[in-house]
Amino acid sequence: MSSETPAPSSGSQPELVLARWSDRFFAWLIDFVMVQVALYAIFAAAAFPFWFDDFSRADRFWGDGPVRYVITSVVFFAYWTFFESTKGQSLGKMVLKIRTVDLAGRPVDTRSAAIQSFGKAFLLPIDVVLGWIFTNDKRQRLFNRASDTIVIKETAASTQPSTSYRKD
Structure with missing residues (x-):
């Protein structure tokens, strides 16, 4: 089974493939x-x-x-909030084919994009370290949890309200 293609899951729940930490880092680096x-x-x-x-x-x-x-930091905050609330992905995420979505796989709203962008723009070391320490099955940074967002591989996006997750 390819890592790009979501595996079938039980029932009619779509499966979202969570982006790797390394892909997220390289997307951030490209943006930076x-x-x-x-x-x-x-x-x-x-x-x-x-x-x-x-x-x-x-x-x-x-x-x-x-x-x-x-x-x-203000410029980065505006950059990430704009791109992730309008396209679901920054330019770095576009290159790596990953995107920010809500927990059900739907596009994020401006409020959620702003919350998760705040952590990236102003408090990234704290956001990442606490996210890793208190990690969960959805690979969320601290501000991803606060905004109810996740980062997935682009090909696995779904609009279904009931979702399961698989790590890439």
């Missing part, structure tokens, strides 16, 4: 690199006029420490 490159390009372009005047002013334009963290 793309957003960071875009942010750097935007801020470098905005600071360009200051480069010839006073380079230290250009560096202050981008910010440092907490300011940089807040700016990038």
Whole structure:
């Protein structure tokens, strides 16, 4: 049986294949690199006029420490909330063919996308570590649990209200 194809389950319940932690990490890494490159390009372009005047002013334009963290976290939060509430997947998840859905396999709403994106954008180490420590059969991070969302392989999406889960 292929890992891409859901195995038949007992009864009429569809089976959702949960995404691997490694696939989720690589999707996050792709998103992280793309957003960071875009942010750097935007801020470098905005600071360009200051480069010839006073380079230290250009560096202050981008910010440092907490300011940089807040700016990038807000951008990541908006990025993940938008993509996961409209398409069910960020660009990194599209590449790896995984998606965020509710526990029944349906697309997530904006509220759920925002809750689970908050953990990824602002508290990722805490979100992941506590998710691993208190893991369950649905491979949920802490904020996935709070939003009642899971991450599945894209080919296994279902809209049936009654669902079983299988780890990839």
